Structures are given as C-alpha cells and as structure tokens.
Amino acid sequence: MSIFKKKTSNLETAEIDAAENAIASREVQGLTQRQIVIRRFLHHKAAVTSLIILTTLVVVIFSGSGIYIGPWRIPGWWKYDIETLNDLNVCSDGRLGCPTLSLVPKWLGGDGISLGEHPLGQDDIGHDYLALILRGAQRSLMITFIIGAIAGAIGTVVGAIAGFFAGRIDNVLMRFVDFLITIPSIIIGSVIGYHFGNLGALFLAFYLGLFAWTGLSRLVRGEFLSLREREFVDAARVAGASNNRIIFKHILPNAVGVIVVSVTLLMSGAILLETALSYLGFGVVPPDVSLGLLISTYQDAFTTRPYLFWWPGVTIIVIALSINFIGDGLRDAFDPRQRRKVTLNERRIKLFNRLMRKSQNV
Amino acid sequence: MFAFIGRRIGTLFVILFGSSFILYNLAAISGDPREQYKFATDERSRSVLRGLIRQLDLETPPPLRYFKWLKDVLGVFYGRANFGVTRDNEEVITRLAAAIPTTLKLVTAATLTAIFLGIALGIVTALRQYSRFDYVVTFFSFLMFSLPIFWVAVLLKQFMAIEFNNFLEVGYIDVGWRILIAAFTAVFWAGVIGGSKNRIAKVAISAFVLTFGVLTAIVALKWFNDPGLGPIVVFLLSVGIALAVTAISMGIDNRPALKSSLSIALLTFILYYPLQYAFDRYSSWLLILALAVLTLATASLISVLFAKIDQGAVIRTSVITSIGCGLIVILDRLLNTWSEYLTLDGVNGRPIPTVGQVNPLMTTDDFWLVQLDTVIHLILPTVALTLISFAGYIRFSRGTMLEVLNQDYIRTARAKGLSERVVVVRHAFRNTLIPITTIIVVDISGVIGGAIITERVFGWSGMGTLFNKAISGYDLNLLMGVFAVTATLAVLANLVADLLYAALDPRIRVGNRL
Numbered sequence A: 001m002s003i004f005k006k007k008t009s010n011l012e013t014a015e016i017d018a019a020e021n022a023i024a025s026r027e028v029q030g031l032t033q034r035q036i037v038i039r040r041f042l043h044h045k046a047a048v049t050s051l052i053i054l055t056t057l058v059v060v061i062f063s064g065s066g067i068y069i070g071p072w073r074i075p076g077w078w079k080y081d082i083e084t085l086n087d088l089n090v091c092s093d094g095r096l097g098c099p100t101l102s103l104v105p106k107w108l109g110g111d112g113i114s115l116g117e118h119p120l121g122q123d124d125i126g127h128d129y130l131a132l133i134l135r136g137a138q139r140s141l142m143i144t145f146i147i148g149a150i151a152g153a154i155g156t157v158v159g160a161i162a163g164f165f166a167g168r169i170d171n172v173l174m175r176f177v178d179f180l181i182t183i184p185s186i187i188i189g190s191v192i193g194y195h196f197g198n199l200g201a202l203f204l205a206f207y208l209g210l211f212a213w214t215g216l217s218r219l220v221r222g223e224f225l226s227l228r229e230r231e232f233v234d235a236a237r238v239a240g241a242s243n244n245r246i247i248f249k250h251i252l253p254n255a256v257g258v259i260v261v262s263v264t265l266l267m268s269g270a271i272l273l274e275t276a277l278s279y280l281g282f283g284v285v286p287p288d289v290s291l292g293l294l295i296s297t298y299q300d301a302f303t304t305r306p307y308l309f310w311w312p313g314v315t316i317i318v319i320a321l322s323i324n325f326i327g328d329g330l331r332d333a334f335d336p337r338q339r340r341k342v343t344l345n346e347r348r349i350k351l352f353n354r355l356m357r358k359s360q361n362v
Numbered sequence B: 001m002f003a004f005i006g007r008r009i010g011t012l013f014v015i016l017f018g019s020s021f022i023l024y025n026l027a028a029i030s031g032d033p034r035e036q037y038k039f040a041t042d043e044r045s046r047s048v049l050r051g052l053i054r055q056l057d058l059e060t061p062p063p064l065r066y067f068k069w070l071k072d073v074l075g076v077f078y079g080r081a082n083f084g085v086t087r088d089n090e091e092v093i094t095r096l097a098a099a100i101p102t103t104l105k106l107v108t109a110a111t112l113t114a115i116f117l118g119i120a121l122g123i124v125t126a127l128r129q130y131s132r133f134d135y136v137v138t139f140f141s142f143l144m145f146s147l148p149i150f151w152v153a154v155l156l157k158q159f160m161a162i163e164f165n166n167f168l169e170v171g172y173i174d175v176g177w178r179i180l181i182a183a184f185t186a187v188f189w190a191g192v193i194g195g196s197k198n199r200i201a202k203v204a205i206s207a208f209v210l211t212f213g214v215l216t217a218i219v220a221l222k223w224f225n226d227p228g229l230g231p232i233v234v235f236l237l238s239v240g241i242a243l244a245v246t247a248i249s250m251g252i253d254n255r256p257a258l259k260s261s262l263s264i265a266l267l268t269f270i271l272y273y274p275l276q277y278a279f280d281r282y283s284s285w286l287l288i289l290a291l292a293v294l295t296l297a298t299a300s301l302i303s304v305l306f307a308k309i310d311q312g313a314v315i316r317t318s319v320i321t322s323i324g325c326g327l328i329v330i331l332d333r334l335l336n337t338w339s340e341y342l343t344l345d346g347v348n349g350r351p352i353p354t355v356g357q358v359n360p361l362m363t364t365d366d367f368w369l370v371q372l373d374t375v376i377h378l379i380l381p382t383v384a385l386t387l388i389s390f391a392g393y394i395r396f397s398r399g400t401m402l403e404v405l406n407q408d409y410i411r412t413a414r415a416k417g418l419s420e421r422v423v424v425v426r427h428a429f430r431n432t433l434i435p436i437t438t439i440i441v442v443d444i445s446g447v448i449g450g451a452i453i454t455e456r457v458f459g460w461s462g463m464g465t466l467f468n469k470a471i472s473g474y475d476l477n478l479l480m481g482v483f484a485v486t487a488t489l490a491v492l493a494n495l496v497a498d499l500l501y502a503a504l505d506p507r508i509r510v511g512n513r514l
Helices: A002-006 A013-028 A033-043 A045-065 A129-165 A167-182 A185-199 A201-211 A214-227 A231-238 A243-280 A291-297 A306-334 A337-361 B002-030 B043-056 B062-078 B092-127 B132-145 B149-170 B175-193 B197-220 B230-249 B255-270 B272-281 B285-306 B311-336 B338-342 B367-405 B408-415 B420-450 B452-458 B463-472 B476-504
Strands: A067-069 A072-074
Touching: A033 A045, A033 A306, A045 A129, A045 A306, A129 A167, A129 A201, A129 A214, A129 A243, A129 A291, A129 A306, A167 A214, A167 B002, A167 B476, A185 A201, A185 A243, A185 B002, A185 B463, A201 A243, A214 A243, A231 A243, A243 A291, A243 A306, A243 B149, A243 B452, A291 A306, A291 B149, A306 B132, A306 B149, B002 B062, B002 B476, B062 B476, B092 B132, B092 B367, B092 B420, B092 B452, B092 B463, B092 B476, B132 B175, B132 B367, B149 B367, B149 B452, B175 B197, B230 B255, B230 B272, B230 B311, B230 B420, B255 B272, B255 B285, B255 B311, B272 B285, B272 B311, B285 B311, B311 B338, B311 B367, B338 B367, B367 B420, B367 B452, B408 B420, B420 B476, B452 B463, B463 B476
Parallel strands: none
Antiparallel strands: A067 A072
C-alpha cells in the first residue's frame, strides 16, 4: 500500500503496473505454495460449501450404515440394516410403507419435527428405505473413491513416465492409451460389470479403475513434457539428482494441481458411470444396493410413491454436484491464470479510480 | 501434408487393430454363449448348442477366432465385408444398417441444440464473468453435469409428456403462471443483456410485458387447440431474426446488411401463400431440399445486389437470416398439421408420447403428418440429451472465451478504437471457435455409441439397443460390429479434429504436431 500513498499525483502506466505487481506479490508474500493454494481455495465459496456438505454426507453415510468388509463388521448408528424385513408401516391415509419423516413444527400446525419409525419410508417388502439409501450411497461413494484412487495412481505414473522420458517410451505408452481411449468407457464398463459385477461392488470398482486412467495420463504427460524443459529441472540435474528425485521432488509437486483437479472430475464422472451401469444391469447386483440400482428399481414409482424415486436421485446429485464444485475450486486455486488476469483488470480500474480521486483531493 | 495424413492413417489402423484385439479377447474370456446349455440333457437343447457352436465357430480359441473375424471384416476393401452373424443367425451388417439411421435421428437434433445453446450461453457468461447471471448459469451447468440421464428422463416423462398432455386438454394458463413465466423471462434477458441499471430495467420490463402479452394472446385465442403462426406472425418473427442477426454480425448501422436481411424477411412474407400451396401439392423431401437450395441462392444474390463492399460478410448475414426464416416457415407448416394429428388413432388428443420412435397405429402416409410424428417423438429424448450434454459446451466455451479475451490482440483491437461488438464477434468469438470445433468433432463421433441409456429409457432401438443385446447375450460378433463402427468413428474424428485445427489456426502446422 505504501507505494501508492507516496506518489498519488503521477499516473504513469508504469506505476500502475508496478502497483499491480505489488498487489499480486502482496497477496502471496511470505506464503508457501501450499498456503497460497489453500487460501485461494477458501476464497471459492461454492467449493468450500461443497466440501463441507460432502464431508458431512460421507461421515453420516459411513457411520450410519456401518462398515462391512468381509468378516469385519462395525455396525452403524441407524437401527435398521438392509437385510431385515420390517412390518410395513400403515399410514394415516391407509397406504403402506410411507415415510414418517416430519419436518413441520407443531406450532405451524404440523406433527412436530421427528424422524419416526421409517423416516424415508419402506420398499415393497418392508426394508427400511433410509438403511437402503445409506448403504447404497456408501457403495456409490466407495466405488467413486476406489476408481479415483486407482485411476489416479495409474494415470499419474503412466503420464509421468511417458512425459519425463519422452521419446520411444512415451510413444509406446501413448499408443497404448490410444488403444484404450477408442473403447468408450460405458462399453468397457458394461463388459467388466456384466462379468465381474457378481464379485461385489468393490471388485467392480477395482476393474473400472484399471480402465479409467487414460484421460488423466494424457494430461499428466503434457504437464511433465513442459515441466521437464524448465530451468529448475536442469539445475537439479546439474546438481547430480537422480531421475527418481527429479520426478518426485521437483516435477511432481508442480504437476499436482493438474492431477488433483482431474482426479476430482474423474470421480464425479465415476459416480455417474456406476449409476448408469447399475441402471443397465451391468453394475452392482442385488442383494447389494447402490444409488443407481435404487433409482432404476423405483423409476416407475414416481407417481405412486415419489419418495422412493426422489431420495436416491437427490443423493446422487448432491454428491456429484459437490465433487464438481470442489474440482472447480481446486482448479481456480491451482491454476488462477483465467481468474487472476480478470480480477487484476478490475483492480486496475478500481486502483485507477482511487488514484484519480486522490489526485483531485491533492 | 499428404505424408502426414498417410502416417496418421497408418497409426489409426494399428490402433484399431490393437483395441479390437483387446476387446475381442476381453469379451470372449468374460462370457461364453454356450453357458446356458452347459447342463442341458434334452436332445433339443443339445442340437441348439451344436448349431450355435457351428454357427459362431466356438471351438476355435478366441485369439485365433479374432483373426478369422478380422480377415472377413477386411473384406471391406474389396467389396465383400462380412461382419459375421449374430446368435439369432442374422447378418450383423444388416442389423447395423438398420440401427445407425435410428441413432443418428435420435442424436442429431440434440447434439445441434446442445452445441448451439451451449456456445451461446458459454460466451455470454464469459462476457459477464462473475455476474449473478454467470453464477446462476455455472450452477445449473454443474447441476446438469451431475444428473443421471434416466432420472431426468422420468421427470421429463412426467412433466413434459403426461402433465403437458393434461394441460393441452384444457389449454388454459393461469394468470399466476403467466406472471411467473414472464418474470423468469425478464430476469433471464436482463441477465443476458446486462449493462447499466437503467438499461437492465428497460430490458426486463419489455421482456416481461412481451412475454405476458404473448401468453395472454395465446390463452385468449385458444391457440393450443389449433396452433400455427400465420403469415403475420411469420413475418414479424422473420423481421426479428433479420434485425437480431444483423445487429450481432454486422451492426445495425450497416445499411447493405440491414437492407438485404430485411428484404429476405419481406420475401418470406410475400411467398407465404405460394409456399403453402407448394407444401400441400408437392410435399416431399425433394421439395424441401430444392427450396433450401433456392433460399440460400436467393439470399446470396440479394446481398450481392445490396452490398458493394464487404460482400462476404453481408452474404453470411443474409444466409443465416434466410436459414432462420426457412425454419420458421417449416415450423409453421408443421404446427398447421397439429389439429389433424391430434385426432389420429393412438394420439387421441394426447400428443406427447413417453416412449417409442413412431406412432405404431398411424396409417396415413401424409408427408407432414409423418414428419410431425417424428418430431413429436423426438422431443423428450432431445430435451434429455441436450440437458445432459450442453453443460459441457457451456463450461468449455466459457473457459476458451475468457482465455481469448485475455490475449494481447484483444487489447490491441480495443486500443485502436473498434467497437465492443466488433471486438467480441470478429476477434474473440472467431478464435474461440477454433478449439470448440475440434471438441465438437470428437463429441459427435462419441455420440453415436453414447446414447445407450437414452435409447433404453425412451424405447428407441438403435446402436445402444444392439450393444445391450450383444453384451447380455454374449454375442461377440454383434459386439464387435458395434465397436467397429464407434471406434472407427472415434479415431477418424480425432484425425479430422487435428486437421481442422491446423486448417483453422495458421499458427499450427500439421507436420509438427503428433
């Protein structure tokens, strides 16, 4: 700020440029790269809100339905599970299995805020629908995270190797990626899902992850190709650093933005892919549940029992939407080029106006 | 150049060979068509099994069988392509030939709408970056990214088909709804146009009044019982299109452009009744095609007459105007068929269907009725596909436009005093189109195989249905047939995209890229 206070009368462009740089550097003064990224991310309101929503959802879903992996079982806080058949709840209008969730307080003429016995209702044969949703969402989330982790890991490694070593290795790897890219993901997914779907949702996710990394690896390769020509890589090499060290200590931290952003986008795509596969019957198979399976089972219930249709759909949308917004926030945080230039332009106008006012006062 | 294309086509074959080999074996090891007969003991099943083995050559191990398949398929190059037979002993190629047109019909309208609307909205949001309008559009595009298509389809079937048919039976819009719709339109246009508070207020109020007036007129005239535009409305709409296109492309002050596009609107009006006569007497695709050619020729001729300088740009303006006017005339003709369509068997006053690709009970072969039937069956799938896919175009064109607007040549253009319209339309928009074009090419190729779910939800039987059948019946030849089409399109599109990029952007030379 001190710069502008000293010379307010002179409005040379060079000075405005200097002021601009001052603002830009003041924004990041004395901060590490990570602090800058976190700070920028926190400025993105939609992304922060989405992060909070997604975290809450993950906690509620995982703690609610419990975690069952093979023989290890940690039961969740919700009293019903997806296997128990309960007596169908009879509602005031005589229908069976309707939701008991009530959100209108008594002083507004409602029944008061309460969950009731089956807050989201029951399916045809008496399963508690909240338990199904919790378990389905948990499955969908696990599939998403597994695909994200596996595809992220493979894509990063392949892209890094191809980009760093370039030449023949790059050629071979990228032609292999071309092979895989020609096969549409839904075709691969269906072939895999149809034949490995019965092994369980986690295996399905594992196999899908094995094929979902191609787009990511292309991006990472591009990033590595340009970063390896930079001076700091030459400097590291002159100083005697090994290839491993250059890749992991020098290039990877600079490419992490691209990786994180595309992994989030990959995950939001993955949750929809799982939904689509389950809808086509190639994904998660009963008695296990996933959100896609719930929607496809109850798509005809829209007019008669709309709650069976709305809840799984809304859950998927909220999850996918928040992942997308987090990805957007991360992109702005890691790669502020688009954003920064425009904000600087706006700031330049503001600054100009302020300087004009001050010069008039003087 | 040719060496480059040759090399690329060579790589393309290697890629196709590799990926088809992977898929063939992946599909072959993952399931066996013999499985369901494995434990069968009765003679009938056993003979079916023997027939299946002979017909599909199942005794040969898959990698070897792949090469046999490949040899047959490569017959394409000397005119005897053989994609093998399906499980039901049908030629794969006939199934494909039946499926491809259906899928094309399904996706063309949706893809075009998505591209057009997506680019338009993307560019407007880029120009109004960080405005409320931008935030709202961004939110909705992310929302549409996150929608499972079959979930949207259920909603559409309910609200755009069933409820809309209910509404048509009454044909009355409440005053409350009219106000709501008009208010929404007002807010939308205020957001798009932007500017000072004064201007926003003007835009909003006129949009509100206009929408409310049109809706009231529709209700008062009982328009929904017998829709149609009539010569006057066609003329007004044509003038509107002429003004809008001229204002955006050349500026409203450009006399030759304004004159030529307005005379096209006038011509549309003069020719309205002769056209109706022609439509009734000689209705066929040939007529439509001939009229389209004639329209474009007239448009070019008129602009050559009016413009002495800058003829190319004026021709472009009037050609776009004439396309708009032509579409309106055709829409009017289709709407005139509406009341007759309502009385047909299988329609019975509830025109919007929830599933299907044609009305199976329709017996008439009247050209316009058949076209209207097709259009009506396309409405729901088109809306669903558009909703899902245009979010991507919004985001992409917004990002590209912002990048272009930050370039130095935009600053130069502004600095030398060009108007904002020229800067945006001539400098920024054109350069935004370069990367968008390449994305579009790749997307279009993907869309042929990508409508699997849409087809299923709306009961169309195209490529997606074939694919579903192939997967669940372990029908290897059918699967590979579908794959051959989609994969060839995908790699070709990539090649075309690269070449287009080089053709559109002089900074890129094809030989250097790869």
